[in-house]
Amino acid sequence: MSVRVGVVRFPGSNCELDVLEAVRSLGGDAELLWHGDRSVAGVDAVVVPGGFAHGDYLRPGAIARFSPVMDAIHEFAASGGAVVGICNGFQVLTEAGLLPGALQKNRGLKFLCTTTGLRVESTNTVLTSQASLGQVLRVPINHFEGNYTCSPETLAELRADDRVVLRYLANPNGSVDDIAGVCNAGRNVVGLMPHPERATGDLLGSTDGVPLLRSLLKAPQPAG
Amino acid sequence: MLFSVRVEVSLRPGIADPQGSTIERSLPTLGFDGIRGVRVGKSIRFDLLAVDEESARREVDDMCRRFLTNPVIEDATIDLDACEGAPA
Incomplete structure (x- = not known):
């Protein structure tokens, strides 16, 4: 039976169909979850996709974190289920307190739409288990608010616990310590600004997102 | 009592403010010299019904913490005035 990935659609999401397509192209099952649902419908993994959830009003993710589905995602993550936030999804997960x-x-106040080089810094996460340490991946970014910031204490903790998952080879946006993606302490929640779903076929210019999404399809199932 | 509330949301000290730095670099080109420390924030205004000033302030503090600011990068300054002549 193939792994079922639930992709959350908020009003204003715009990458959810790309994620569905990418997951299906790798042999997984994928279905949309609505932000107003109170459950994650028994899926095996959850993706919070890119876009502008709730118009990014107030701050990206500030309103999305209160969508009914977020309580279910909190529970799913707490039981060990794999949750990945891509771009706006990363912003939502930080606002929701699922990621620091x-x-x-x-930095530079430009909307960035380009392909970046990423280095895999940890393979001990639900998004990188099938990649190799130090592997360089070419994956697109597409964001205005991707400049990762945290307190010096949080940064020290992320580094000490091997929770910086991906770093940019050439920092495009001013992110502290070149961070492109981080994970939670349980290593089952990962957020990243780059879009692996847009690097899953030769036609798209890169297939380097494949090892990341394959990792998600092999992620451990939530308990219970 | 009715209170007129203004919440000013600003980036915490030490958090880079790319909009502020851009404005700071632009001002001298328009002939405004001697400017330092430009910071850009946002202002949120509303009226609030509460029994007294203390509970109004507590309510606004709570909404700042939970919703109006992201405490990781933002601070809030709260201004609160009782509206004169408003019905209790």
Whole structure:
């Protein structure tokens, strides 16, 4: 039976269909979850996709974190289920307190839409288990608020616990310590600004997102 | 009592403010010299019904902490005035 990935659609999400397509192209099952649902419908993994959930009003993710589905995602994550936030999804997960830190406006105040080089810094997460340590991946970014920020104490903790998952080879947005992605202490919640779902076929210019999404399809199932 | 509330949300000290730095760099080109420390924030205004000033302030503090600011990067300054002549 193939792994079922639930992709959350908020009003204003715009990458959810890309994630569905990418997961299906790798042999997984994928279905949409609505932000107003109070459950994650028994899926095996959850993706919070990119876009502008609730218009990014107030701050990206500030309103989305109160969507009914978020309580279910908190519970799912607490039981060990794999949760990945991509781009706006990363912003939502930081606002929801599932990941530390915050995403600020890019240094240089430019909306960035380009392909970046990423280095895999930890393979001990639900998004990188099938990648190799130090592997360089070419994955697109597409964001205005991707400048990862956190307190010096949080940064020290992330580094000490091997929770910086991906770093940019050439920092595009001012993120502290070149951070492109981080995980929670349980290593089952990962957030990243780059879009692995947009690097899953030759036609898209790169297939380097494949090892990341394959990792998600092999993620451990939530308890209970 | 009705209170007129103004919440000013600003980036915490030490958090880079790319909009502020851009404005700071632009001002001298328009002939405004001697400017330092430009910070850009946002202002949120509303009226609030509460029994007294203390409970109004407590309520606004709570909404700042839970919703109006992201405490990781932002601080809030709260201004609160009782509206004169408003019905209790």
